[in-house]
Structures are given as structure tokens and as C-alpha cells.
Amino acid sequence: MSEFTQSANVVPSPSLSLQLPPLPSTSRGVGSWLATCPSDPDLLIYTAGKFVVVRSVADPYGPKSFVYRGHQAVATCARFSPSGHYVASGDATGKLRVWSCKTDDKKSKLEVQALSGPVEDVAWDGESKKVAVAGDGGGGFHVKVLTYDTGNSVSECVGLTKKATTLDYRPCRPFRVVAGGEDMRCVLYAGPPFKRECDDASHSNYINCVRYSPDGNSVVSVGSDKKLVLYDGKTMAKTKEWANVHAGSIYAAAWHSSGDKIMTCSADKTVKLISMPSGDVLSTCTLGDKLGDFAVGCCWSGDTPLAVTLSGLIRVLSPDFSAVASTISGHQEPILSHSLSASGDLYTSSADGTVCRWAAGSRACERVGGGAGADLNGAVHSGQASTVDAVAGGCVSTGWDDTIRSGDGTTSNAAAGLGAQPKCSGSSADLCVLATKESLTCYANNAVTGTTAITYNALCVAVNATSDVVCVGADNNKIYVYSASGGALTQTGCVEGTNGPVHSLAFSPNGESLAAGDVKEVRVWNVADWSPLIKGKWQFHTSRITGVGWSPNGEFIASAGTDENIFIWCVAKKMKRLNYKFAHKGGCVGVDWIADGKLLSSGNDGTVAEWDVAAEMAEKFK
Structure with missing residues (x-):
């Protein structure tokens, strides 16, 4: 592999001992995909700008984390193969990349122009041989299935008249692909080669997420109409439908490995644990009361539930959904300034006004609070945070709001x-x-x-x-x-x-x-x-x-x-x-x-x- 090709994927030096990655990219009104590795549920994957990030849930600031840099456009989605050896990731230009997550250089297996517009979601078949993509395909072809190694098209699936926002692949035979999108219908494709089998119009607003149960017997869909719909996994016959599951749009749903419950996350700032197929709400976790606490993505790491908020913070919930157990923090935007204190704490500031403290030794990250933009992302400054300096007892930061703020490294004082x-x-x-x-x-x-x-x-x-x-x-x-x-x-x-x-x-x-x-x-x-x-x-x-x-x-x-x-x-x-x-x-x-x-x-x-x-x-x- 050439030096340039290798650099396009990961940092090539073996002297890189620790890489602390950015947080997931988020946008208001749009879900953000989180997923874990089927063969190693401790590994979490998500997209951040042009990058795909893999990090440990148990040790999020530890040496297992890395940043994949192969995309030349904004990365939109990524998922591990069932075998755990490969990752399929899509970007805003419609490109699909398949790459090895087990080799040091994260060598690319495939790069192909899968769609003419952005790839919105990606899914693997249960045998790690085929990849399905959903997005804006143009000409009615918003869903496509390809072989993972050659990129040959298995099927170009018609049936959705507008952009597909989500899809999933049935993990067992007979294979099925279910997709949903902006035309508010769920469409079932049977194959391969995949052909439209049937559709359902239970939703009255955009469908944001469809996901198969681990055994493939059921599939759920959630959307901006606050509905949760349960279907038969093979025929897509509607089993049950629940209205107003949340008080806001539902952005994502994720099945527990047991297959008897799911969690959902919503713009009402809550994550819910729901029994299946009864639909009973077993527990509700409220993530906060700020605009930045919108829950826009969720997944399971074994028995540990995870949710990402609009602020980019990854919330690790207690298994019973009673509370937020811990938070994975960092920056969503480019870092603009950094300063190392005498004690070894690192302070960094970024383009969205946030200031972070990375603790000496553990490098655990915490956003400095108390600032002007705290309602959205905890930003210390309402404009970009231009500079940050470590001083005795904390840090001093300045921003494009033309202010100076100082504090103890945890909370900033009033602006001067x-x-x-x-x-x-x-x-x-x-x-x-x-x-x-x-x-x-x-x-x-x-x-x-x-x-x-x-x-x-x-x-x-x-x-x-x-x-x-x-x-x-x-x-x-x-x-x-x-x-x-x-x-x-x-x-x-x-x-x-x-x-x-x-x-x-x-x-x-x-x-x-x-x-x-x-x-x-x-x-x-x-x-x-x-x-x-x-x-x-x-x-x-x-x-x-x-x-x-x-x-x-x-x-x-x-x-x-x-x-x-x-x-x-x-x-x-x-x-x-x-x-x-x-x-x-x-x-x-x-x-x-x-x-x-x-x-x-x-x-x-x-x-x-x-x-x-x-x-x-x-x-x-x-």
C-alpha cells in the first residue's frame, strides 16, 4: 500500500499510542446512527464529519479507539459486518466503502458509487456477503443491494418514490430487505435478486428507522409521527401499531439481543425501554431539559443502552434505564486551540464554542460548563472559542463573542x-x-x-x-x-x-x-x-x-x-x-x-x- 493510500485511512505511525476521537455529527430533525459490533459489542461505531469512529464503550478514552479517514466527503452511516471483520460506510456523495477493521492499515476492500445522492443508511446480510444501501438514488432507485467485495449490483430496488432514509437486512434466510423514507411507506423486498413484495402506509410522517429483531421474525419502524409499528419479519404483515409512543419525533429504535424488547429515542429528550410484542413501556430515561438533550440515536452494547444527543454527547444509561450512568464527551467541531497545564490536564477549544478538559493520565474528557451556549451544546462562548490557556487552578478562554472567561476547569465564570x-x-x-x-x-x-x-x-x-x-x-x-x-x-x-x-x-x-x-x-x-x-x-x-x-x-x-x-x-x-x-x-x-x-x-x-x-x-x- 502506498504512503498516500495508507494515510487516507488511518494515522500510519505505530508511535501513535492513543487517539481520542470526535463525537458523532448531529443535526436537528435528523437521526444519528450508532451501532456496535456483533462479534464484540464493546466496540461502538459512528460517523463524525468525514470520519468513521470506532471506540470502546467500556474504555472510551482508551487505546482501542481509532478514526477511519478514507472518505473524502461527509460520512453519513457505518455498520460492522456480522463477522466483525469489515465495516461498510457511506457518504454524502453516494459512495460506499467497505474496509477491514481488523488490520492495522484498515485496508479498503471496496469503493463504489452506490447511489447518485447521499447514502442515508447501510445494512449487511447475515452472511457478511452483501451490503444494502438506502438514500437518494434518483430515478426511483433509492435502495440498492451490492456484493461486499466486487460492488456488483444484486438488485436496484424500486418502490419508494422519494428518498429512502433507512433500511435493514433480515439476518437469516429467506432474506428480506425493508426500507422506509420520506414517502412515509415501508417497503419489503424479497430476494435475492430483490424485488418489491409489498408495502405498508401506516405512518403519516417520515420514517426514520426500521430494524429487524435478532432472530429475523419481527421488524419495527419508527417515525416523525411518533408511531411505533411492528411487522412480521418475513411477510411484513402488520402485527401491532402504537401511536404517541413519545411526545416528539422518534429518531431510532434498537432491539436487545434477547429479541424481547427494544429501546427508542426521541426529540422529547427521552429514551424508552419497550417490551415486545406487548408494547408495554418498561422504563423511561430522561436525558435532560436543554435543547441539546434531544435524543437522536441509540443502540445496545451488550446489556448496556447507549444514546446520542443533539449536543453530540454519548450517554451511557444504566441497564434498567433509571439514570444516565456516564457520558462520553469531546468535540464535534475542529479544535482551534490547546494548552497543557502543569498538572498534565489538556484544555482544548473548538469552532462551536465548546471548551474541553482532558484529565491527566486517564484523558477522560469533560466539557467546561457555565457558558453562553449551554442550552445547545454546553458551549462556553456563543461564537467560536478562539483560544484557551491553562493557568493555575483552571483555564482562560476567549471567543468570537469578544469575551474572556476563566474558571476552575469544570465551570467558567461570568464573561468579561x-x-x-x-x-x-x-x-x-x-x-x-x-x-x-x-x-x-x-x-x-x-x-x-x-x-x-x-x-x-x-x-x-x-x-x-x-x-x-x-x-x-x-x-x-x-x-x-x-x-x-x-x-x-x-x-x-x-x-x-x-x-x-x-x-x-x-x-x-x-x-x-x-x-x-x-x-x-x-x-x-x-x-x-x-x-x-x-x-x-x-x-x-x-x-x-x-x-x-x-x-x-x-x-x-x-x-x-x-x-x-x-x-x-x-x-x-x-x-x-x-x-x-x-x-x-x-x-x-x-x-x-x-x-x-x-x-x-x-x-x-x-x-x-x-x-x-x-x-x-x-x-x-x-
Whole structure:
């Protein structure tokens, strides 16, 4: 497999020890598919932007998680094969990909143009040989069945006059496919080759989900009309119908492996456990009272029920549906900024205004609360959260709502006005410096302590560990040096000599050196007299360097850029380097060392990654 092909699927480096993926993509009024692996119910699969995410339910922030990056358009649905060896996933351009989830490179088995419009749902036959897709096919062909390895069409199924939104494949012989969609009818196809057998028009609004029972004897449909309909799995004769099962649209239904109960999730912010075939509601779990608590997807992980909300959070429910047992958190949108605290907690901010704290050690994630957009997704800022900085006792964030918010790392305090949109920031434990188009603002102890006017366009800020020296990188290829005292900044110098705008800065642990990254080169300066220590040698990035970081022992520098590369440089052996390619799809946001030989990075793909590079460093820089 070529380097490019491999990079298109997963991060190729074996030094990637942990990948913390984004949350499911969600949209109001539309369901979001969750599924688990039939052969390993601990493995959860869902789509997030252009990615397909697989992660452990029991250890959601552990090493079993990975992000599949083979789609070039927004991924819309994904399901494991019954054997557990393959995944079928569809995207917004109508492409279907089948790929191995058991190999390290997640090698592609098939890519085919399955439909002319978006693939909305996908299902496997019980023998892991055929894949059915539903979506917008055009010309009345909204459902298609293909062989998993060659992509040959088994059937192009007519019967639905509008877009198909859901389908399922009967898991046993005689095989059947049931599909539903925007024309409010469920259609049964018998085969192969699959031909329309019959249909049912019990629903009075869009059908959002159809699912077969594990034994194939029954199939249920749910829709935006709040109905639940039960059919015979072989003939699709209607068995029973229940109206107003929920107070809002029902987006998904999932059978328990026992086949005697299902769970349903709804826009009324509840998930219900329902006995089959009686239809009795055994239990109801309310997920919250905010707009973001709409339940838009659900599935079972063994006996553990899971639901995803409009906010993207994955709720792990207690088996009796009495409460939310835990929450899997993270970002839904690209990460814009990250900052590592002295204790090892990582803070990240994203384009939807959310700020997350990833705990040291476990890397368990929690969204920082108390912000302006808390009703939808718990966002700290009503606009994008541009910057986040770790400070003693918590973090400081800024956003496009032109405010500063600080807090203890769990909840943010009331906003303070910044007066302009923030551009960049930097911090030590005691001082945070925020740059706008017109000024530098010093922020300490939850208050603005001083403002300094500037005449240049600031791109990055660094504050040394003792909080008395501040450096600001600018788009005029200069680094401006300030002394900090009493909450005020005084310019003491200006460093020139970079090859382009300065996009990243970092002081060495002892404060004696400064690393700077521009559009392709990393340079190191002596803070005492601002003479260059290293220049003209580390020029291997191909675009903007978004982050630089020093190892705790001060002997190595890591750099990350929008070219998706992470480099490791040795101060003593300047001609050697380590390169980790395709680290983050769409570009890296930042990189830090959590220990000598261990890196932490984040990127525009919404993921946080840990890298164990000690062995490769020992070999390369020996």
C-alpha cells in the first residue's frame, strides 16, 4: 500500500499510542446512527464529519479507539459486518466503502458509487456477503443491494418514490430487505435478486428507522409521527401499531439481543425501554431539559443502552434505564486551540464554542460548563472559542463573542468584555496574555490587569515560566519582546530574521531559549541577547507551523503544522529529525510534551492524540 493510500485511512505511525476521537455529527430533525459490533459489542461505531469512529464503550478514552479517514466527503452511516471483520460506510456523495477493521492499515476492500445522492443508511446480510444501501438514488432507485467485495449490483430496488432514509437486512434466510423514507411507506423486498413484495402506509410522517429483531421474525419502524409499528419479519404483515409512543419525533429504535424488547429515542429528550410484542413501556430515561438533550440515536452494547444527543454527547444509561450512568464527551467541531497545564490536564477549544478538559493520565474528557451556549451544546462562548490557556487552578478562554472567561476547569465564570475579537494568546501559570487586532491584554486572577496598544498583526504569544517576559509573533516576520510587571507590558526589544510570519512560539523550560515557527522553519533564539542559536537547518515543514513545544529536559523540540506533520528536533544533533506524517487530517493545531519521550497533539480533525516516541528517539538521536 502506498504512503498516500495508507494515510487516507488511518494515522500510519505505530508511535501513535492513543487517539481520542470526535463525537458523532448531529443535526436537528435528523437521526444519528450508532451501532456496535456483533462479534464484540464493546466496540461502538459512528460517523463524525468525514470520519468513521470506532471506540470502546467500556474504555472510551482508551487505546482501542481509532478514526477511519478514507472518505473524502461527509460520512453519513457505518455498520460492522456480522463477522466483525469489515465495516461498510457511506457518504454524502453516494459512495460506499467497505474496509477491514481488523488490520492495522484498515485496508479498503471496496469503493463504489452506490447511489447518485447521499447514502442515508447501510445494512449487511447475515452472511457478511452483501451490503444494502438506502438514500437518494434518483430515478426511483433509492435502495440498492451490492456484493461486499466486487460492488456488483444484486438488485436496484424500486418502490419508494422519494428518498429512502433507512433500511435493514433480515439476518437469516429467506432474506428480506425493508426500507422506509420520506414517502412515509415501508417497503419489503424479497430476494435475492430483490424485488418489491409489498408495502405498508401506516405512518403519516417520515420514517426514520426500521430494524429487524435478532432472530429475523419481527421488524419495527419508527417515525416523525411518533408511531411505533411492528411487522412480521418475513411477510411484513402488520402485527401491532402504537401511536404517541413519545411526545416528539422518534429518531431510532434498537432491539436487545434477547429479541424481547427494544429501546427508542426521541426529540422529547427521552429514551424508552419497550417490551415486545406487548408494547408495554418498561422504563423511561430522561436525558435532560436543554435543547441539546434531544435524543437522536441509540443502540445496545451488550446489556448496556447507549444514546446520542443533539449536543453530540454519548450517554451511557444504566441497564434498567433509571439514570444516565456516564457520558462520553469531546468535540464535534475542529479544535482551534490547546494548552497543557502543569498538572498534565489538556484544555482544548473548538469552532462551536465548546471548551474541553482532558484529565491527566486517564484523558477522560469533560466539557467546561457555565457558558453562553449551554442550552445547545454546553458551549462556553456563543461564537467560536478562539483560544484557551491553562493557568493555575483552571483555564482562560476567549471567543468570537469578544469575551474572556476563566474558571476552575469544570465551570467558567461570568464573561468579561475583551473589546475586540481575540486572535491569539499565551500563558504561564500566573499570567495570560491575549492579543486582539489593536492591543495586548494581561489577565490574571480572573481579572484584566492591563492593556497595551499594538500597531502590528499579532499571530502568537508566549509567556515564560516566571511571567516576566512575553514574546509576540507577528505577520511582519518579527518577534516583539516585552517585560511584564504589575499587570503591565513594556516593550524591550524586537527580534528580526525569520523567513515569514511567526505563527508559534515557546520558551524552553529554563527560560533561556525561545523556539519560533514560521511558514516552514523552526528557529531557536538565545533569550539573553536574542542571538540565533539554530537557524537555516530545520526547514522541513511545507506550510504554517501552528505549534512548537520543548521537552521537559530541554533537549528536544516538537513542531506541528497545517501540513499534517509533526517533527521532533534535537538541539544537540541539529542535522537529525523524526517525522510523523498525516498526524491530524486537515492540519495540526498544537503539540506539547507530557514527559520526555511522550507527546500530546490536537488537530482540525477534532481529535487529541498521544504519541510514545521514546524508542524512536533513542534510535534516531543515539
